[in-house]
Amino acid sequence: MQSVKGHKGFTLIELMVVIAVIGILAAIAWPNYQDYLLKSRRAQAQSDMLKIQLGLEKWRANNSTYTATLANVGFVDGNPYYDYAVTGAAAGDPPTGSIYVIRATAQGAQAEDSGCTSLTLNQSNARGPAGCWKS
Template sequence: MTRKFEGFTLIELMIAVAVIGILAAIAYPSYTSYVMKARRSDAKAGLLSLQLAQEKYRANCLQYATGLHATTYSCGGGSFNLVHSNSSPDGHYALSIVSASATAYTLRATRQVGGAQANDKCGNFEIVFANGQVSKQLQTGSYSTGYNADTCW
């Protein structure tokens, strides 16, 4: 009587593990790059919300807001604060008003230090409104070579 063994040999098992390892080594960096790209929409959403708040503020005051405040709206007396969160909707970016006047402003979404987007190659996002025109750009020096506003926005 012949006895037949069924199953995998050690060589077959090692080949399967090697193939899985190679696939994982290719897929994981691609996946993390995709996730970082998807999280950039958090910066965009936060900046666009802040931009809308600035335009509403300007409709009621003589200039654009120069600061963000959690609860206190002020329009005059040397204090120009609008009520808006200083964090993007998902919390991956910190929002700020870099500069503002009666006719122009610059808004910035800065990557959270130690956060999920800390190593994003696109860097920090900015919206600049000047001379009646809006431009979307990256903060100078905050991004990697080969990345620009056209590829990141």
């Protein structure tokens, strides 16, 4: 019978335990990571909407009306997860001298952000849906 004294390494049981622990940690971490991604993309969209709002107010100060063209307010859309639009009170209506609504619609992977796929911000700084905006 040979001595086990000189053998080094891991047994199959030890390796299986390590794989099981890694699997459990990954099962917990992955959903949290996905949630973090959704929230960070939403925060970026909200920041973009506030930039658009500032541009709209500057435009109105010089032109006595709001514009629906994002390029007119110096905004270049580079966000692949949201589509931005400036409308009147109802979607499809043009903005007026006193009313606008900035709409950010989730697209692609961001469309999985349940309840927060359409963000709005208007001239009175009303934000919707309320649960999607943090103070």
